[in-house]
Amino acid sequence: MPYVIAWTLYLLMAALLVFGFERYVAERITGRQLRIFLRASLLMVLFTPGFVSAGENVFVVPACVGVMFNILAKSGVGLLKAALPLLLAFSVVFGLLFFRESRRDDAGDRAHHRF
Numbered sequence: 001m002p003y004v005i006a007w008t009l010y011l012l013m014a015a016l017l018v019f020g021f022e023r024y025v026a027e028r029i030t031g032r033q034l035r036i037f038l039r040a041s042l043l044m045v046l047f048t049p050g051f052v053s054a055g056e057n058v059f060v061v062p063a064c065v066g067v068m069f070n071i072l073a074k075s076g077v078g079l080l081k082a083a084l085p086l087l088l089a090f091s092v093v094f095g096l097l098f099f100r101e102s103r104r105d106d107a108g109d110r111a112h113h114r115f
Contacts, residue, residue, distance in 0.1 A: 003059075010062060014046040033101065040093050048089045050082045063089075 021042055029035040050063030052070070061069070066082030 014062075017046065018042060036097060040097060041090075044086065044089045044093060048085050050085045052082060053078060 021039070026035055026039065029038065045064050046062065048063040049060050050066035052059050052061050052066045063082060063086045067079060067086065070079035070082045
């Protein structure tokens, strides 16, 4: 039960942090691509799940917490296991964002060259 309560509190606080970013910070960032990059980074760092081994138990935790735990525990293999979901999420999301932005630029170039 405490595990479920901890996850609920974490997700609530993470959602409030994202809301605060959108409400107070994102509107002050002038560059569209920088705003998308920061928003995607924040969402991935906060909401990507990771795994931490403690003795014989394996816990699902936020990946950023798992990385910090393994840095403090000085566990190289554990750090790699905890960071892998974050690396995968960053690779996939930024690959998709790059593809989308390049397609958008190509469409804009074609529309501009018609005239």
